[in-house]
Amino acid sequence: MRYDVVIIGSGVAGLYTAIALPKELKVLVINKSNPWECNTYYAQGGVTTAYNDEDIASHVEDTLDAGAGMCNTDAVQLMSESSQGVIRDLIHRGFVFDTDEEGNLLYTKEAAHSRSRILHAGGDATGRHLHFFLLNQNPHPMLSDTTVVDLLIEEGRCCGVETVTRGKRKIILADNVVIASGGVGSLYEYHTNASTISGDIHGICIEKGIELESMEMMQFHPTVFVANNWARKQLLSEALRGEGAHVVDENGYRFLFEYDPRGELAPRDIVSRAIFDYKQRSAKQVYLSCEDFESEYFKERFPNIYKSLNDLGFHLPKERVPISPAFHYAVGGIKTDIHGAIPDVKGLYAAGESASTGVHGANRLASNSLLEGLVFSKKVAESILVHSEHGCSENFKISNEPLELEGDKEKKDQLRRIMWDNVSIVRTPEGLQKAYEAIAKMLSEDVGRLLRLRLLTARSIVVSAQKRSESIGVHFITQGIKE
Numbered sequence: 466m467r468y469d470v471v472i473i474g475s476g477v478a479g480l481y482t483a484i485a486l487p488k489e490l491k492v493l494v495i496n497k498s499n500p501w502e503c504n505t506y507y508a509q510g511g512v513t514t515a516y517n518d519e520d521i522a523s524h525v526e527d528t529l530d531a532g533a534g535m536c537n538t539d540a541v542q543l544m545s546e547s548s549q550g551v552i553r554d555l556i557h558r559g560f561v562f563d564t565d566e567e568g569n570l571l572y573t574k575e576a577a578h579s580r581s582r583i584l585h586a587g588g589d590a591t592g593r594h595l596h597f598f599l600l601n602q603n604p605h606p607m608l609s610d611t612t613v614v615d616l617l618i619e620e621g622r623c624c625g626v627e628t629v630t631r632g633k634r635k636i637i638l639a640d641n642v643v644i645a646s647g648g649v650g651s652l653y654e655y656h657t658n659a660s661t662i663s664g665d666i667h668g669i670c671i672e673k674g675i676e677l678e679s680m681e682m683m684q685f686h687p688t689v690f691v692a693n694n695w696a697r698k699q700l701l702s703e704a705l706r707g708e709g710a711h712v713v714d715e716n717g718y719r720f721l722f723e724y725d726p727r728g729e730l731a732p733r734d735i736v737s738r739a740i741f742d743y744k745q746r747s748a749k750q751v752y753l754s755c756e757d758f759e760s761e762y763f764k765e766r767f768p769n770i771y772k773s774l775n776d777l778g779f780h781l782p783k784e785r786v787p788i789s790p791a792f793h794y795a796v797g798g799i800k801t802d803i804h805g806a807i808p809d810v811k812g813l814y815a816a817g818e819s820a821s822t823g824v825h826g827a828n829r830l831a832s833n834s835l836l837e838g839l840v841f842s843k844k845v846a847e848s849i850l851v852h853s854e855h856g857c858s859e860n861f862k863i864s865n866e867p868l869e870l871e872g873d874k875e876k877k878d879q880l881r882r883i884m885w886d887n888v889s890i891v892r893t894p895e896g897l898q899k900a901y902e903a904i905a906k907m908l909s910e911d912v913g914r915l916l917r918l919r920l921l922t923a924r925s926i927v928v929s930a931q932k933r934s935e936s937i938g939v940h941f942i943t944q945g946i947k948e
């Protein structure tokens with residue numbers, strides 16, 4: 466089986482790449498479970514765009530500020546300059562963003578944006594609407610329930626992937642491979658991510674000597690209801706705080722102003738740490754209160770959150786919801802250039818949350834990730850159309866390394882706890898060393914390939930965090946011993 470392009474992942478990055486590749490090419494989109502089980506589907510708040518040409522400078526500045534001096538300025542500039550174009554493209558293709566009664570686009574504001582510039586769809590169901598739309602636009606075949614377990618690399622070029630579908634392993638050859646496999650959520654005990662998101666392709670990249678960048682930069686969302694029974698915890702979108710929800714303790718006190726004069730509108734890492742610290746210091750429960758919203762408006766503007774929380778027994782907007790921070794977004798990832806190409810490996814690209822284009826630096830500005838996925842996946846498609854070459858051999862054999870071994874499930878859970886306890890919102894040198902040793906021990910044992918890939922990715926997060934002794938952006942490290 467040989468393709469022109471194999472795309473690993475069917476979230477925004479994978480699908481928008483696919484859509485930008487002509488039907489005449491032989492393209493295959495692969496996803497791990499069903500096409501919907503991806504972070505794109507769960508996105509709530511919206512997609513950022515420069516409001517108009519004059520707003521580009523301000524959007525760039527907000528993004529650079531959030532990134533704490535670590536962004537790739539060229540990539541940020543490119544993303545903002547391309548933003549109106551990708552939004553126009555979606556609209557021309559027929560995508561419907563929320564509008565007012567006169568048909569004007571409705572823009573909302575989220576933390577650390579200096580103006581309203583976030584478009585949304587279906588109220589707070591932007592991801593679901595966008596994902597459904599992109600799935601319908603995709604002209605290429607899709608292979609679901611299929612996990613990529615290896616990249617086929619020969620003499621500095623990528624020649625395809627090894628996959629497993631319901632236990633059956635297969636080699637799929639391709640002139641170009643696009644990694645659009647998302648972030649690393651399942652490495653953490655508490656996270657908001659889809660169940661398919663486990664950083665295994667990052668692990669393969671480590672094995673192949675492909676550089677990962679800024680892996681210490683992992684973003685935690687401050688307002689998550691973590692007391693449900695599923696692995697994926699229920700996010701309460703940033704847009705709620707942007708539009709007037711308050712973070713309060715059990716006495717109704719808005720303690721965030723003790724930490725930052727912007728209160729609820731401070732960047733999410735500041736809010737996450739404030740909640741984490743306040744909970745520890747005061748031993749009080751922390752809540753998100755939406756009681757200032759008018760009920761009918763709330764139901765219409767946030768139908769998704771309204772329903773999900775109602776199903777969990779909370780009657781919004783009048784009833785407050787207990788919250789905690791949880792892992793949310795991988796800022797770091799597989800290093801690419803600003804066209805999405807992976808240096809030193811021909812025919813290999815990455816886009817979306819799996820990639821590190823440098824646009825987020827040390828922290829991601831809210832709702833810049835769907836935009837990043839759209840802009841850079843388009844760049845990937847453009848690069849493929851210009852640079853695609855044949856030239857691979859067909860000498861690839863299915864590996865016989867077992868994918869799973871008995872005991873892996875318990876070790877996966879152990880890994881999630883280690884990462885949450887030691888490599889999350891507040892890090893210490895002792896905690897990081899403890900995590901490093903526990904991961905090294907598991908790596909030295911007999912484990913299946915899928916767990917090994919997760920362990921490699923987790924270790925890269927720990928090692929990157931150990932190398933950065935100063936706090937910056939989402940990486941917060943104190944010298945004290947963490948209990």
Ligand SMILES: Cc1cc2nc3c(=O)[nH]c(=O)nc-3n(C[C@H](O)[C@H](O)[C@H](O)COP(=O)(O)OP(=O)(O)OC[C@H]3O[C@@H](n4cnc5c(N)ncnc54)[C@H](O)[C@@H]3O)c2cc1C
Pocket residue numbers: 473474475476477478479495496497498500502503504505506507508509510511512513591592611612613614645646647648657658659661662663665666700793794816817818819831832833834835836838
């Ligand atoms: C709850 C939630 C709310 C969010 N809200 C917003 C928001 O409002 N605005 C915003 O900009 N961002 C938001 N984000 C972030 C944003 O949704 C993601 O960063 C973005 O959707 C990632 O898109 P992606 O295409 O890179 O990856 P994903 O959409 O996560 O897709 C990854 C794909 O890769 C596949 N895959 C993974 N590993 C393998 C493998 N080994 N083999 C085969 N397939 C594989 C998966 O099956 C999946 O299809 C939110 C995220 C979450 C979790």
